[in-house]
Amino acid sequence: MKVIIIGAGLAGLTYGALAAKDGHEVIIIDKNSKPGGVVALLEHEGYKFEQGPLLIGDMLEGEPVYEFLKTLGITLKxxxxxxxxxxxxxKILRPEKYEGPYWRRDYLAKLFPEDKKGLDKYYKYYDDVLRLRYLTTLPQTIVTKIRTGLAFLKVKKYMKMNADELTKHFFTNEKLRTVFTAILADFCADPTEVNGLFTVFTNLETAFDLRIPLTKKGKKYYPGFCFIEGGVQKLPEALAAFITSHGGKFIYNTIVDKVLIENGRAIGVKLNDNTTINGDYVIGVGAAKDFFSDLVGHEHLTEEYIKILDTMRPMEGVFMLHLGIDIDPLKYLRSSLIYCYGMYDLSAATYKLRNGIYHEGDDGYLLFVPSYHAPDFAPEGRHALTIYTVAPDTLKDANWESKQEEYAKKLIKLAEAHIPNLSKHIKVMKIMTPVDYRHFTHMKKSSFGGIVPIWNQKAPTHFTPVKNLLFLGQQSENAGGMGPVILGAKRAFEQTKFNK
Structure with a gap:
């Protein structure tokens, strides 16, 4: 079978690798000059910067993505x-001396003594949720199913709570509640919209201290987080090399204008130079609304599928400063990644994002040092630093081109609260606005990270109303994040019934 994949991001590469491994003819078309999508590197004046995932889940040995890649012969440090x-x-900073897996609970109890009992109850709930998660990873024997059912009963009463209700159930102090919901700003999500369970999985204690053991009684129990040594781009490069070694082909610097459909079946694609490529299966990746309105056409979709596209809410964009500096930021930062929140009202922050009002860093930003895990990202004696904020795709009362320099200066000034005199040590600066990322990702609306995780919101399914046309990636049913995107593409391939 001939499989045409539109987009060389992680979803397209994963599907392509599996198809090539099974002997199918694979062609991957991408508008950029190299594979990776948003995890491809940005290179500027001798420095390299990661665009995409910061802390990566599912990639440590024994975890799903790592083990899947091993089946392809890919092992990354x-x-x-x-x-x-x-x-x-x-501030909540990793202690210099390890204080156990629940040091955050104890530290927060000192900051908020009125909520000590609530913290104890929350962490009991946290442990119950993680035990339930662990049991679902085991072979489902009768005994395990019984244990899983009993574990579920312990958390059942919380299952109908959203993140706002859950944190209010446990905590009286608004600032403490924000500790557990602030990360939702990254997803452009209001706590009232999100399933309460999301609070646990976005606040895994292993994300705040790399020294916490991931095993329990000798068995892998807790999820962990990591960086890929040498940079995250090593993953798409490895997948692309696997595809090429199995006969797959890449067509770069090329845009697909249309998916060719005949009698309700995808039969190929038309490129922007009017060239057509026929195929047996077409795999789409990227911005769901753009893909189905421009490349497919709503006339080929069902009313139900169109409704999903109309009601889904993609995340907003990002405004990033990529800096080359001549000081080591880790002299001032305890971790190479720090989230710096400037507010406690997440609902107000989300409202501004969705209505074209940029907070200019006042609501929060993060500092990320990619040269920590990839020293060659910067020349010797220099370091790469990224200042990152979520931002509206389109500004309500201005435009990104005219305001970007002003916003950059303000972010640098804010960052000096953590890295003193940063402005004096900047040697290289590359500003990336949501407009830049629209071009980079070939989206009409910059959406960095996928779909807002609104409770019960439906996302486009992998298998579309058009036969032999699949849709994958962070705006599909598997949602965003490197792990879900890769594992979602793997699952879609396994469910594809190739015509003989």
Missing amino acids: TMRADRDNSFPDF
């Missing part, structure tokens, strides 16, 4: 990683 948090009037 990883290093465990964590992140620190800073709020307007307190």
Whole structure:
């Protein structure tokens, strides 16, 4: 079978690798000059910067993505990683000396003594959720199913709570509630919209201290987080090399204009130079609304599928400063990744994002040092630093081109609260606005990270109403994040019934 894949991001590469491994003819078409999508590197004046995932899940040995890649003969060196948090009037930093897996609970109890009992109850709930998660990873024997059912009963009463309700159930202090919901700003999500369970999985204690053991009684129990040594781009490069070695072909610097459909079946694609490529299966990746309105056409979709496209809410964009500096930022930062929050009202912050009002870093930003796990990202004696904020795709009362320099200066000034005199040590600066990322990702609306995780929101399914046309990636049913995207593409391939 001939499989045409539109987009050389992680979803397209994963599907392509599996198809090539099974002997199918694979052609991958991408508008950029190299594979990776948003995990491809940005290179600027001797420095390299990661665009995509910061802390990566599912990639440590024994975890799903790592084990899947091993089946392709791909093994990448990883290093465990964590992140620190800073709020307007307190910081939550990994202790210099290890204080056990629940040091955050104990530290927060000192900051918020009125909520000590609530913290104890929350962490009991946290442990119950993680035990339930662990049991679902085991072979489902009768005994395991019984244990899983009993574990579920312990958390059942919380299952109908959203993140706002859950944190209010446990905590009285608004600032403490924000500790557990602030990360939702990254997803452009309001706590009232998100399943309460999301609070646990976006606040895994292993994300805040890389020294916490991931095993329990000798068995892998907790998920961990990591960086890929040498940079995350090593993953798409390895997948692309696997595809090429199995006969697959890449067509770069090329845009697909149309998916060719005949009698309700995808039969190929038309490129922007009017060239057509016929195939047996077409795999689409990227912005769901753009793909189905421009490349497919709503006339080929069902009303139900169109409704999903109309009601889904993609995330907003990002405004990034990529800096080359002549000081080591880790002299001032305890972790190579720190989230710096400037507010406690997440609902107000989300409202601004969705209505074209950029917070200019006042609501929060993060500092990321990619040269920590990839030293060759910077010349000797220099370091790569990224200042990252979520931002509206389109500004309400201005435009990105005219405001980007002003916004960049303000972010640098804010970052100096953590890295003193940063502005004096900048040697190289590359500003990336949501407009730049629209071009980079070939989207009409910059959406960095996929779909907002609104509870019960439906996303486009992998298998579309058009026969032999699949849709994958961070705006599909598997949602965003490197692990879900790769594992979602793997699952879609396994479910594809190739015509003989």
